Amino acid sequence: MEVITNTQDNVTTAQLIGRLDTPASQEISGDFESLIKLADGTVILDCSQLEYISSSGLRLFLSLRKAAASKGGKVIVKAINNDIRSVFMMTGFLNLFEIQN
């Protein structure tokens, strides 16, 4: 699991690559802590190369979303595949995040 972060003009793009399962969530929790610090701006989570997400991954997403909400920032989830979309659907995350293709 790999996270590539790029910040430009108060807009941070984080590219998530691989499977975000339970162990992977532990691995990248540091990356998400960095993202939370930038949550006063716009954070784009680029999921075009994200294959899989478990509830621990969803928790990271939700923590970031809550931080953005309190800091007045914005989280955009971009390019999720159909499997992840159905997980988002099951958990109500489709309504919590701004989803872009």
Next chain:
Amino acid sequence: MAHTLTDIEKKSARAGLLLIIIAALTLEATSIVQYFYSQKGIKEEASMRAESQLETTKVRIMDIINQAEAAVRNSVWIAQWCLEVPDSMGRVTQRIVHDNPVVVGSTVAFVPGYNKRHELFAPYCYRESGTGEIKLKSLATTQYDYPSQEWFTKPIELDTGYWSEPYIDEGGGEMLMTTYSLPLRDSKGNVAAVITADISLDWLNELVGNISVYPNAYSVLLSRSGQIMVCPVETLVMNTSIQDLQRNSLADNETFNDISHSMLSGHYGNRRIKHQGVTSQIYFAPVERTGWSMSIVIPENEIFAGIRRIGVIVKLLQILGIVMLILLLRSVAKRQYKYKMLNEQKERIEGELQIASAIQMAMIPKIYPPYPEREDIDVFGQLTPAKEVGGDLFDFYIREEKLFFCIGDVSGKGIPASLYMMVTRALFRTISAHESSPDKIMSNLNDIMSQDNESNMFVTLFLGVLDLPTGRLHYCNAGHDAPILIGNTGAGMLPVDSNLPVGVMPEWKYSLQESVIDPDTCIFLYTDGLTEAEDLEHRQYGMTRIKELTQQLQQNGTFSPTVIINRMTDAVHLFVGNADQSDDLTMLAIQYTLHQKDFKFQRSLTLTNDIKRIPRLNAFIDDVCNANGIDMSESMQINLALEEAVSNVINYAYPTGTKGDITIEAKSNGEKMFFIISDTGTPFDPTARPAVDTTLSAEDREIGGLGIHLIRKIMDHINYERTDGHNVFTLIKKLSK
């Protein structure tokens, strides 16, 4: 309803009134008839009394009359003999007076000129009033002129003994007198003299006046000429004649004339007369020889006073009778009304019972087979209440791959039992909706049911929870009959602990029991309506017969729920015969039909409790899904569910730092995939977590709880069991065909 009642009331009131009128008329008619006949009888009696009184009085009068007549007759011969010596006549008269106490005076009065010496000659001997001395004097005075007196002329004229008109003797003591005179003939047959005897009639007044057949009755005695001799009005006595009364218009009607005429003619008779507003009966009879007529006058109201008094009593009795009849009718009507009300009440209660029965029966599962889509379970149940409503119950349903079932029997029968039954069934459903352990469900139920249980009712209850994927049965028995297990290898009783029935003692600790149900085994549950079904001789069906039949069914290999219950029902009906069903009859049979050998695919994986092992799980699941032809996207979801379940165990089941194993067993019967995750960690039920609300905003959403939420969403059934120190978490996913 009120309308009908008024109608009926009116109708019965009318009938009652008619009855009273008829009774009153009948009574009145009988009393009139009775009055008529009594009146007749009483009148007859009055005539009899009057006539006999008249007769008696007449006999007494005649006695004195006869004495006087005899006194005269007895002296005739001596007087005849003395005609030649007239001076001796004084001695004759003296002897008549002396010898006869009733005679107060006597004379022998010669026909004028018969005596040669005296033109008139009549020596008179009399008893002086007061002294009683007998004196002699002559009646031959110019003033008296005896030859013109009635007592002298009449006997000569009639040539027979003659009683004179009564008269007041002015000479001696103002006495009422009458004289008997007889003509006296000499030897040649010529009338020579008249011989007489005077008698006082003072006794007459006493004798006749004292006739009192009735208190206000009175007597009247008339002389030959109509002179009133005896009468209650003293001024009329010897002063007035009956003719005078007629003339004075004291009584001027024809009846009076008729009466006086009849009396003066010497007739017997009876007349009815109205005088001065009083109607009286007059009875009269002649007194022979004297020419008198005697009568008794009785006012009718006196005659009928008795019958009138009886009439009044009869009237009072009639009124009393009618009043009693009215009271009786009223009480009968009241009773009828009450009876009618009771009847209506009974009908209403029966109607309500029908509804209650329908409601109660709706509580009992009745669609069979209940789970046609399932291959692991078959259930059949039957409840036949002895009355409209009963106290037996059974119920079953599936929650999270567990079959919850119970059978029970409330103490007593009828409505009280049915109320308790409904409560038991409702509580069973409510408590088991969030509690899976039979002992806890039972304890919970017991605590509620035994609170304020003033009617001291209780229910024997068997409660089971059958874990369908594993066939593991957890159960708790509260004083109910032990179920019978009928399986491929034999039939026998399921061992049960002795616990108190529900509702007896609060806080009772119910024990949990456990058993593994082999595939094809049928659990047969029943109430005492089966064991205690009675035939006409009150013999009970009994456990032995039940066991024999189950053995037989086992040997024949035919023991599906429907077969067991139908055969048992037939056998009981045959045994009971025509006897009434005495108790509710309830049976429930559950057959577990999941065969492990049906699993075509079976694989397992054991992991240590390290989160880094998750990729191994993913690989295992991918393989399983692949082997079962599950597509990529579904496989990903199953993977997600398993990862969530296993990481839950890794994170929470074992204390940090301790090592433990987690076994994941995957199997498939071609229709469903079963994933059974078991560990030996601390008891942890992941299903107990409340559901996540996915509609909340980001601010309100909780971070946790997503894992179990996803598992529920992805899997068709999930089930947690704590068995033999293991947490067993089963995930079931239907395979799409």
